Amino acid sequence: MVGSEPDGWLQSLLRRAGIAHCQAPSVAEARRLIGDDRADFLLESVHREANESFVVYAPAGISDAIPMGTISPAMNPAKLRGLVAHAAEWGRRHRAAERADAARTRPRIRVRQERELDGVLEETRVAYQPIRDRTGRVLGHEALLRVPATTSVSAGQVVERARSLGRTGDLLRDVLGEVVRDAPHLEGAIFVNLFWGDLHEEVLVHAASPVRSLADRLVLEVEVVAAGVEAGVERNALAGLGCRYLQGPLLGEPRFCTHGDVTKEVG
Template identity: 40%
Template sequence: MTSSESPNPRTSVLIVDDDPSFARLAVAHLETEGYECAVVLGAEEARCILEARCFDVVVCDLWLPGSDGLVAPNGLDLLRAARLLQPELGVVLVTAEPAVDSAIAALELDASAYVSKPLAPARLRSAVERALRRCNEERRIAASAASRMELRLRQEVETRQRHLDAALDGLRVAYQPIFDRRGRLVGHEALMRPATFQRPPEVLDLATQLGRENDVASTVFRCVASDAARVTGDLYVNVLPGDLLEEGLVEDSPLADIASRVILEVTEAGSIRNVRRLRQRLALFRRLGFRVALDDLGAGFSALARLAQLEPDVVKLDRSLTARVDESPRLQRIVRTLVELCSLEGAQVVAEGIESRAVHRTVIRLGCHLLQGFALGRPVFATPRDLVIAS
């Protein structure tokens, strides 16, 4: 036996045989060789112990009593189950009635050895050593595959990190103008524009996979604060509920220096879990001068619930309500009702997605306080020329 095939303190053998005398002899011989042995008498008991504990080798009789108490060639069934439970397991199949059919079946199931009784100590030791070699080799292969997989995963994560770093290193913010009902420019929504060709949702997904959502938010906050002197009016800054719950992310950012101009636009409000904690954080932001907007009202019942829970200063209607509101009396009734409800709650309503004059006229008639959309102005970067053209 080579050193790699020698038993070590963890090398364990499960002996499955309904013949107590054979089991005792096998244990005596194998323990002399340094193996740790356990004995069970039937196939069902063996399945249970294989589910609960790992072994290196199983020495199993071909003919075993089943759950019905009848003796049958259950050793083959146990071998199938063992391969599913512990794929690297080495198996020695023993029988007092060797036959070609059972030997072929054992080989097809990748048994390490098929030997007949009575079994001399030397033959038992040789069969177990062969099974242990098989077990060790399978484990080496599995470990090597796991190492390769770990390396690939690590390389993939590093590649994703580089992609996210590239997207954030040159990230810029574009600003879409927001007007009041009289056409006066009152603010801009800050929209992330990554330095790479990735779309903003892809960058956010990548950051979420890497646990770096805060890095994205911090980068956007710095850009908005840097651009603020060149951008007119209020600044609508998109934030996730998780951003608001993160201690220091907002209140210690450069946005705090211009808090009176910043409206924190809460996106994905349906993902809010700890409403009580979020309300406490929003109260802190309001004391610092920030205002709060709720995005996508009308996108589902949860958004209506958030209206009552978050008490926003501004509410943005979901595009599904405004895109064709000029053509639908039903949508007009819904929008008018939401505007009245928000007004009662002290919140201004922004109609997003205005892409035609007809929609523009309709949302004004329905009472929307603020207006935003491509028909009024496209997102541009914070250069004086672009801002003038956009507005």
């Protein structure tokens, strides 16, 4: 029941009909209780001139409820029991049908999302942003995922989609494949971001993995890099705090490896 404690006549009628009720601060909260199968129907007061009656709703879901009938002081307990039973049963059947439909639809949605991710991964590239020490000397590069400008999703959204589908390992393999190819043309260490759960991916631990050839250069979130350095005052302040590795527009833009050279990132 939404709102304050019901009038005496309604409490008496519910008691005589053998119907238990509980209070909810809002309609949304009442529907959540029903969605969690902790309640079967919704009562809401309706004011018409000087009289107050209550409408019985059969919730079809969290955001939808269908009015099934009105309770008034003149209603007898047997009729109220029938009305509530009908509302509760209708609501249960409707919600069960919705859940079954969602269960059937979910695999199709996942297949579509998987295909979309596969298509984007085929077009992703890795750009390399130089990392310098406080003197400006290049110590390495951070591998950054990049998607074509024509793609409707950002690199961050690609990572999030891969995470939600449990495919960050696939993303890591693609990134490391490019890193291995580009490593001979890059100076210093190569920093690669990854999820903790990917530390056991075969591409990192298998004895025959080509990534093992970079064992002395590859940094997997081991060192903290002060990112976003755009002005000299920031560089000096971070150096004063003891930051060993700095990166940002002031120190170098992300670049792609092309034909043996590190070329400036387009876009």
